[in-house]
Amino acid sequence: MESLNASEEEIRIFLEEVEEQLELLETGLLKLEREGTDPEVLASLFRAAHTVKGSSAAVGHQAMAAATHALENVLDRLRRGELHPAPGVVSVLFRTLDVLREMKADLAEGKEWTGDLGPLLRELRQMAETPGILAEAGIFFDEPLEEEVAERLREGEAQGLVPLKVTVRLAPEAIMPAVRAYQAYEALASLGEVAGSRPSLEEIEQEKVEAEVVFFLLTREAREGVRAAAASVPEVLGVEIERLGLSPRVAENLSAEEPGSPSGAAREASLGGGAAGDNRTVRINVEVLDRLMNLVGELVIDRTHLARLSTLLGRFEEAEEEIRELGRLSAHLARVTGFLQDEILKARMVSIDRVLKKLPRLVRDLSRSLGKEVDFEIRGEDTELDRSVIEVIGDPIIHLIRNALDHGIETPEERVKAGKPPRGKLVLSAYHRENQIVIEIADDGRGLDAEKIRRTALERGLLTRERLEEMTERELWQLLFLSGFSTAREVTELSGRGVGLDLVRKNIEGIGGRVEVDSHPGRGTTFFLYLPLTLATIRALLVESGGQVFAFPLSGIVETLRVTPGAVKKLNRREVMEVRGKVVPVFRLDEVLCLPSAEQGNGSGYAVLATAGGMETGFVVDALLGEQEIVIKNLGGYLGEIPGFLGATVLGDGSLALILDVRGLREPLLN
Amino acid sequence: MSEEERCVIVRVGEERYAFPIRQVREVVSTPSLTFVPRSPRHVAGVMNLRGQVLPVVDLRKRLNLPEEEKRERKVVVADWKGEVVGLLVDEVEAVGEVAAAETEEEVRGESWVRGVARSGGHLVVVADIVSLLGEESRGIS
Numbered sequence: 001m002e003s004l005n006a007s008e009e010e011i012r013i014f015l016e017e018v019e020e021q022l023e024l025l026e027t028g029l030l031k032l033e034r035e036g037t038d039p040e041v042l043a044s045l046f047r048a049a050h051t052v053k054g055s056s057a058a059v060g061h062q063a064m065a066a067a068t069h070a071l072e073n074v075l076d077r078l079r080r081g082e083l084h085p086a087p088g089v090v091s092v093l094f095r096t097l098d099v100l101r102e103m104k105a106d107l108a109e110g111k112e113w114t115g116d117l118g119p120l121l122r123e124l125r126q127m128a129e130t131p132g133i134l135a136e137a138g139i140f141f142d143e144p145l146e147e148e149v150a151e152r153l154r155e156g157e158a159q160g161l162v163p164l165k166v167t168v169r170l171a172p173e174a175i176m177p178a179v180r181a182y183q184a185y186e187a188l189a190s191l192g193e194v195a196g197s198r199p200s201l202e203e204i205e206q207e208k209v210e211a212e213v214v215f216f217l218l219t220r221e222a223r224e225g226v227r228a229a230a231a232s233v234p235e236v237l238g239v240e241i242e243r244l245g246l247s248p249r250v251a252e253n254l255s256a257e258e259p260g261s262p263s264g265a266a267r268e269a270s271l272g273g274g275a276a277g278d279n280r281t282v283r284i285n286v287e288v289l290d291r292l293m294n295l296v297g298e299l300v301i302d303r304t305h306l307a308r309l310s311t312l313l314g315r316f317e318e319a320e321e322e323i324r325e326l327g328r329l330s331a332h333l334a335r336v337t338g339f340l341q342d343e344i345l346k347a348r349m350v351s352i353d354r355v356l357k358k359l360p361r362l363v364r365d366l367s368r369s370l371g372k373e374v375d376f377e378i379r380g381e382d383t384e385l386d387r388s389v390i391e392v393i394g395d396p397i398i399h400l401i402r403n404a405l406d407h408g409i410e411t412p413e414e415r416v417k418a419g420k421p422p423r424g425k426l427v428l429s430a431y432h433r434e435n436q437i438v439i440e441i442a443d444d445g446r447g448l449d450a451e452k453i454r455r456t457a458l459e460r461g462l463l464t465r466e467r468l469e470e471m472t473e474r475e476l477w478q479l480l481f482l483s484g485f486s487t488a489r490e491v492t493e494l495s496g497r498g499v500g501l502d503l504v505r506k507n508i509e510g511i512g513g514r515v516e517v518d519s520h521p522g523r524g525t526t527f528f529l530y531l532p533l534t535l536a537t538i539r540a541l542l543v544e545s546g547g548q549v550f551a552f553p554l555s556g557i558v559e560t561l562r563v564t565p566g567a568v569k570k571l572n573r574r575e576v577m578e579v580r581g582k583v584v585p586v587f588r589l590d591e592v593l594c595l596p597s598a599e600q601g602n603g604s605g606y607a608v609l610a611t612a613g614g615m616e617t618g619f620v621v622d623a624l625l626g627e628q629e630i631v632i633k634n635l636g637g638y639l640g641e642i643p644g645f646l647g648a649t650v651l652g653d654g655s656l657a658l659i660l661d662v663r664g665l666r667e668p669l670l671n
Numbered sequence: 672m673s674e675e676e677r678c679v680i681v682r683v684g685e686e687r688y689a690f691p692i693r694q695v696r697e698v699v700s701t702p703s704l705t706f707v708p709r710s711p712r713h714v715a716g717v718m719n720l721r722g723q724v725l726p727v728v729d730l731r732k733r734l735n736l737p738e739e740e741k742r743e744r745k746v747v748v749a750d751w752k753g754e755v756v757g758l759l760v761d762e763v764e765a766v767g768e769v770a771a772a773e774t775e776e777e778v779r780g781e782s783w784v785r786g787v788a789r790s791g792g793h794l795v796v797v798a799d800i801v802s803l804l805g806e807e808s809r810g811i812s
Contacts, residue, residue: 633722633723638756638804644709654703656719
């Protein structure tokens with residue numbers, strides 16, 4: 001962008017930093033709204049606004065700098081207790097946050113933000129200038145102060161003076177400490193106003209002075225000037241100066257603002273933000289991580305082939321020394337590759353918090369617009385997931401949350417009528433289970449309506465009446481995930497677009513995960529997302545059909561069976577097989593895919609029994625080629641999404657095999 | 672009136688086409704293609720281009736040219752909306768400067784034809800790869 005004086009790389013870093021800070025702002029504002037004034041929350045809000053102000057000024061984003069500057073002033077007043085976080089105030093702050101997000105989004109797309117900042121700035125300024133709603137004593141200064149002193153400091157600060165705590169250490173051998181203390185008092189008083197001291201002036205006059213004297217000074221003088229003045233007193237060993245009223249970290253950030261502070265300019269210009277000081281971590285471009293991961297994926301596959309080759313070669317009893325050496329090398333390479341894979345996986349792990357941070361705000365806004373009252377709780381927000389998984393699950397989670405608010409949780413009146421507390425409860429929990437991450441989204445709303453689901457499925461012609469009658473509730477719930485299925489009573493702007501849950505399912509299954517739902521009428525509904533720890537590689541079963549190799553993700557396979565002639569029977573014009581007393585629909589894979597070389601099947605071969613959405617389906621193939629770790633590559637934008645395929649993978653001989661998506665394969669067959 | 676442009680000239684059956692070299696990444700010989708069921712008829716399949724999945728369009732089918740028993744096969748790897756797509760042709764004949772002469776509307780026919788030029792004693796159709804492949808994704812939704 002020409003309007004900014006920053007390189008593309010600087011803007012990229014800037015955007016990342018702004019995103020982090022905006023998330024902090026959002027978390028803080030939600031807390032502020034819920035819990036009222038908390039010095040720590042206000043300090044973190046102030047810090048975030050201040051950081052964005054500094055870095056947006058540094059890249060030359062004037063509008064963002066202006067907005068954050070005004071925001072900072074309001075937060076400062078809140079922090080000092082001069083302003084009460086009334087709903088009106090907080091909602092202006094939320095609006096400011098939204099505008100900042102817009103600016104950030106526009107910048108990310110290379111567009112210039114063209115909104116009008118005027119009205120918002122006026123509102124913010126007005127709030128920053130509203131004359132003193134004074135704080136209750138104590139919450140402003142983290143220093144326990146006499147009320148008089150605190151009061152005077154607040155007033156002084158309101159007049160533009162900086163309140164400082166000046167600690168003067170006297171030499172222990174000083175003969176007249178009280179005289180030195182008094183001299184220090186006079187030196188400081190010449191620079192401004194000493195609002196109080198410890199010991200007090202009276203005590204100093206009564207010679208009750210020990211090695212340390214603390215002065216509370218209001219001044220316009222820079223720290224260095226204050227230090228010099230106090231240090232000029234004989235027998236003063238040291239002078240410490242602290243800005244008052246803030247936690248130490250905020251005070252440090254603020255030093256940039258003090259008049260004459262030499263580090264101020266440099267700090268404002270710094271782009272690195274909080275990360276700059278921590279030399280144990282580096283920021284790394286996600287694309288680099290992705291490439292590393294892909295390369296390791298290739299390596300893992302080569303390792304498998306190499307191992308197989310060297311086993312083959314090693315079978316010869318009198319293997320030559322070179323061949324045995326090859327075997328040893330291959331084993332070592334396999335081990336190192338394994339470690340490398342683990343480490344890169346670790347580097348890609350990010351806390352799920354990244355996705356969940358946005359949710360409290362979403363829940364707040366949505367439940368308000370729906371006229372519902374909801375307590376939202378997040379558990380396990382520090383659970384770690386692969387970055388690529390995190391990227392995919394954002395939308396599905398938001399969708400399920402919307403769904404719960406829209407259709408699950410009832411209005412306060414309905415709830416009271418049903419004998420429930422008027423406030424609904426929505427809990428999102430994330431946790432590890434075995435080799436998976438589970439995300440549960442549970443509401444205590446009305447639950448799913450089995451009868452209604454049966455009716456809709458029948459109306460849409462999805463299943464026969466008999467089949468619907470014999471289905472368990474759990475199986476019925478799964479129907480919600482079929483395309484085009486929606487039981488929403490009214491189509492709302494939020495989630496009733498009929499493309500809801502099937503999309504959630506598609507997204508989650510697209511990354512090798514699984515969606516399940518459990519519900520109890522009147523007591524609520526819980527959605528479970530089972531997610532893989534990584535998307536880098538999946539285990540797959542390679543099969544041959546119609547002369548072509550295909551890969552079935554192992555996660556969806558129940559078992560494989562040998563198909564003997566006659567095992568496949570006709571039932572109601574459909575081919576079925578009996579597996580352990582269960583009747584399962586069976587299809588020939590080459591017929592399903594209309595493969596050009598499909599021979600007339602004689603019913604023999606192997607059946608791969610696969611499951612998706614709680615339903616089992618058999619696919620007859622010509623041969624099973626074995627299990628393998630594979631890397632999923634998508635088919636690219638030109639082909640787009642082709643139902644039945646998740647993507648392709650590179651086989652050991654360099655050719656490609658298509659990865660099958662059981663649900664996509666089956667869906668057109670059942671209709 | 673058109674300016675000269677450096678083009679890759681390919682042959683499909685008896686027809687010759689010139690693709691602007693700025694739209695072409697590389698040419699791959701004797702590709703090993705994997706058929707993609709349920710894809711449009713003119714998609715020859717996908718191939719492994721150094722670990723990347725490359726969709727390949729059969730130019731003969733795309734242009735509705737008659738099938739031939741035996742054909743040499745080359746894949747012209749072209750840029751398509753930030754990705755790469757392959758075009759299956761019989762032969763890559765030359766790379767050279769081509770100036771597309773203005774043509775009558777009837778000859779142009781399709782939007783991807785930018786003109787006709789003469790090269791190496793043949794008439795060649797100067798084509799725009801992106802409009803030949805279409806702006807939209809070819810997948811079935």
